[in-house]
Amino acid sequence: MASRIEMVNPIVEIDGDEMARVLWHWVKDMLILPYVDLKTEYYDLHVKKRDETNDQVTVQAAEAIKKWRVGVKCATITPNAERVREYNLKKEWVSPNATIRKILDGTIFRAPIMMRNIQPAVRFWRKPIVVARHAFGDIYDGVGLRFQGPVEAEIIVKQGDGRTLCAKFPKIDGPGVIQGIYNIDKSIESFARASFRYALENKLDLWFAAKDTISKVYDARFKEIFNNVYESEFRDKYEAAGLNYHYFLIDDALARVVRSEGGFVWACKNYDGDVLSDFIASAYAGTLALMTSTLFSPDGYFLSEAAHGTIQRHYYRYLKGEKTSTNPTAIIFAWALALKRRGELDGTIELVDFAFKLEKAVRVTIEDDKVMTADLAKVAEPPINRTVDTESFIIAVRRNLEKLLHKSNP
Numbered sequence: 001m002a003s004r005i006e007m008v009n010p011i012v013e014i015d016g017d018e019m020a021r022v023l024w025h026w027v028k029d030m031l032i033l034p035y036v037d038l039k040t041e042y043y044d045l046h047v048k049k050r051d052e053t054n055d056q057v058t059v060q061a062a063e064a065i066k067k068w069r070v071g072v073k074c075a076t077i078t079p080n081a082e083r084v085r086e087y088n089l090k091k092e093w094v095s096p097n098a099t100i101r102k103i104l105d106g107t108i109f110r111a112p113i114m115m116r117n118i119q120p121a122v123r124f125w126r127k128p129i130v131v132a133r134h135a136f137g138d139i140y141d142g143v144g145l146r147f148q149g150p151v152e153a154e155i156i157v158k159q160g161d162g163r164t165l166c167a168k169f170p171k172i173d174g175p176g177v178i179q180g181i182y183n184i185d186k187s188i189e190s191f192a193r194a195s196f197r198y199a200l201e202n203k204l205d206l207w208f209a210a211k212d213t214i215s216k217v218y219d220a221r222f223k224e225i226f227n228n229v230y231e232s233e234f235r236d237k238y239e240a241a242g243l244n245y246h247y248f249l250i251d252d253a254l255a256r257v258v259r260s261e262g263g264f265v266w267a268c269k270n271y272d273g274d275v276l277s278d279f280i281a282s283a284y285a286g287t288l289a290l291m292t293s294t295l296f297s298p299d300g301y302f303l304s305e306a307a308h309g310t311i312q313r314h315y316y317r318y319l320k321g322e323k324t325s326t327n328p329t330a331i332i333f334a335w336a337l338a339l340k341r342r343g344e345l346d347g348t349i350e351l352v353d354f355a356f357k358l359e360k361a362v363r364v365t366i367e368d369d370k371v372m373t374a375d376l377a378k379v380a381e382p383p384i385n386r387t388v389d390t391e392s393f394i395i396a397v398r399r400n401l402e403k404l405l406h407k408s409n410p
């Protein structure tokens, strides 16, 4: 066998839970380790490990990404009351993704993995639409009240410099409800910068959409910050790369998205991103297993993962000894993205080349060989009747990977 590809610096490997964890090791053992002398700094975020370390292992993993700049993460359980009982946990630990995102000041970019025989619901879409969600503030950190009868209401803000600001609502004829939300310039700026950088690195246009015609202070501030960041840091680079930045009103943007052929990053405010990322995901393939999720910071820290969760229902079947037809595509792509990024940063062309071939091997398996797990077979065109279990799928990918590797290294 040809010698394995050497790595210069490690990738931060973040292990997770349930079926995703099972797939994680199969993918590593069968598709990566035979070909790459894999260097990783390993952090085990199994929910029990997080519990034992009072979640410090999550913080350490995030800090490691700051050091090594590239990470790859397996899906992890975000514990709720049920999970606390199931795993006998000390408490409902917060979502590891939220902790990591906070430490890296990162933005999540969700990108569909497009396959020739998996048609998007929107027939014009030929290229990916990557949704970037600003995961800070707005209604997710807002306050609300129910009130009785007609009321007068105002928002009062006490600044650190002693000044008090006030905005009055028009007279309200209640009973009813009221809500206050906020955001901060620094977070909007980081979001804008990460979005511009990601789009530039991936040679895609950037769209940002809000409703500044109605939200004349709040959304207008987002629009202004995006514009400032573009003019002061990115315009020259975008022009040199032949890329564009567009601001649209959110309703106009959605209409344009549906008519477009794709091929851009769509930066969304928190709620818009929450709703639209799921919409775009299911409109592309009807399965989360064809979607990657990349955390990217304004400083260029990078963490890739599959967009799906731990696939709990499949895991329980696996524990009973059943073979499942779980799709490892997004996990394979998450690894490929991390290897590619590592290779690019370190100047190891063989690693980048391997990562491309790994992606290609999955593509050949699904598009040419028509070997598919159950979730894909359901949405493939033309329809596929025969499905394979996870291991058979990985073995088929491995066969194609071998062919691709041998083609260039006879």
Ligand code: NAP
Pocket (backbone or CB within 6 Å): 074, 075, 076, 077, 078, 079, 097, 288, 289, 305, 306, 307, 308, 309, 310, 311, 312, 313, 314, 325, 326, 327, 328, 329, 375
């Ligand atoms: P999920 O793991 O994404 O799975 C939901 C359903 O989607 C599965 O039951 C399965 O449908 C289908 N599915 C997802 N990935 C698939 C794949 N690779 N191959 C085939 N089918 C796939 O979401 P969940 O069950 O709601 O969440 C489970 C756990 O994941 C939760 O504890 C949650 O906290 C965690 N989670 C973690 C992350 C993360 O770490 N980034 C993200 C989301 C959720 P069928 O059962 O119909 O086949």
Ligand code: MG
Pocket (backbone or CB within 6 Å): 273, 274, 275, 278
């Ligand atoms: Mg959502």
